[in-house]
Amino acid sequence: MKKINIVKEKKDFDKAFKLRNQIKSKYTYIYIKDNDVNIHRFGICVSKKLGKAHTRNLIKRRVKDIIDKSKLQFKPKDYIIVLKKSASDAEYLDLKEDLISVLKKFDR
Numbered sequence: 001m002k003k004i005n006i007v008k009e010k011k012d013f014d015k016a017f018k019l020r021n022q023i024k025s026k027y028t029y030i031y032i033k034d035n036d037v038n039i040h041r042f043g044i045c046v047s048k049k050l051g052k053a054h055t056r057n058l059i060k061r062r063v064k065d066i067i068d069k070s071k072l073q074f075k076p077k078d079y080i081i082v083l084k085k086s087a088s089d090a091e092y093l094d095l096k097e098d099l100i101s102v103l104k105k106f107d108r
Contacts, residue, residue: 001064007043007078016043016080025102027087027095031080040074042067045082059087066096072103079103 007013016033023030035041044063046056063081087095 001042001068005039005041007041007080012041012078013043013045013080016078023102023105025098027084027090027098028102029082029084030102031078031082033078033080035076035078038076040076041078043078043080045080047083047085049085050083050088055088059083062092062095063099066099067103070100070103072100074103 012033012035016031019031019033021032023032042064044060046059048056050056050059063083081099090098
């Protein structure tokens with residue numbers, strides 16, 4: 001995932017959370033918000049409840065890899081992915097199927 005496609009600022013996360021435009025899945029909540037930069041951007045939130053730093057980083061790396069390899073065309077919006085506690089126990093393929101199925105809804 002390129003650095004230009006990453007949401008980094010807290011205000012962007014807060015705006016997406018405030019809109020409450022979300023979709024739930026087995027392992028994630030995905031919040032969607034229009035942005036001003038005309039590119040798609042992703043933000044990934046992993047709570048400390050999911051485990052230690054190495055576990056959280058592993059999950060974030062998996063999600064980034066899934067997005068990069070998905071070959072989906074995204075609209076110019078901000079996608080904030082909040083991972084549930086169940087994601088820490090999920091296998092890579094299970095997480096991939098779940099995330100791709102939700103992201104396909106926005107591919108259109």
